[in-house]
Amino acid sequence: MSRPRPATAARIALLAAAIAASGAGLVACQDPAVQAEAQAAAQRQASEAAAELAAADFDAAYAAENWPLAAAQGDVLLARYPDTAAAERIRPLHEDARAKGNAVREDARLAALWAYNVEAVKGGSQLSAAIFSKENVDSDGSGAKPVRLIFRDHPDWGRSSYLVMQAGDFDCYDACRVAVTVDDAAPVRMAANRPDTDEAIAMFIDDEKALWRMIDGAKRLAVEYPVKAGGTRTAEFEVGGLDRTQLPAWN
Numbered sequence: 001m002s003r004p005r006p007a008t009a010a011r012i013a014l015l016a017a018a019i020a021a022s023g024a025g026l027v028a029c030q031d032p033a034v035q036a037e038a039q040a041a042a043q044r045q046a047s048e049a050a051a052e053l054a055a056a057d058f059d060a061a062y063a064a065e066n067w068p069l070a071a072a073q074g075d076v077l078l079a080r081y082p083d084t085a086a087a088e089r090i091r092p093l094h095e096d097a098r099a100k101g102n103a104v105r106e107d108a109r110l111a112a113l114w115a116y117n118v119e120a121v122k123g124g125s126q127l128s129a130a131i132f133s134k135e136n137v138d139s140d141g142s143g144a145k146p147v148r149l150i151f152r153d154h155p156d157w158g159r160s161s162y163l164v165m166q167a168g169d170f171d172c173y174d175a176c177r178v179a180v181t182v183d184d185a186a187p188v189r190m191a192a193n194r195p196d197t198d199e200a201i202a203m204f205i206d207d208e209k210a211l212w213r214m215i216d217g218a219k220r221l222a223v224e225y226p227v228k229a230g231g232t233r234t235a236e237f238e239v240g241g242l243d244r245t246q247l248p249a250w251n
Helices: 006-026 032-063 067-080 085-112 208-214
Strands: 114-121 124-132 147-154 158-165 176-182 188-193 201-205 220-226 232-238
Touching (some): 124 232
Antiparallel strands (some): 124 147, 176 220
């Protein structure tokens, strides 16, 4: 949680001390009940003044649309001075900043799931965008392991989309069809194939252009595929953070 800037904290402390001291001086000669009431009033004034200073920092962050900072500063104000006029004023704005701050963090998390690579190859550069499955998948009984989805643009081989496993194998050597689900839409059957090579345990989804279009604006992609161990497995990917500009020829 962020704290008020040192300069702001110092202003708050000095102002509160001055108000409290002033109130104490005024009631020094009065009876205890009156003194207690006056001291409480002085403390309320100090809290209101300190809350207004803290609210100014919140307002600045909110105006700058720095939602995580505004949310953190609002947290501090509401925790320290919950019953002040400033707290009442910023409360709905704080909820808005908190929601937007959470969205900013979620966008950053999703973007970080993708890895992009540019590799010099014969004829130019190979571009790729890759993401690991949300959960590991046990494809052969040896334990759950990551599954990777890759979009690749190669100067000689063209564009392709494929899954890569670390263990087990796809039951798709001649050809097969996989069930592709985007968000809450109905599954779509798509042609796929497993190349007869030992270089990688990979299975290509033949219509890579359609798959690329399908995940545009989507949050979740699930691919159900057959495995040699028997049956099918499903790999799910959180695709919402894809930076489509990384593969410009695909758009």
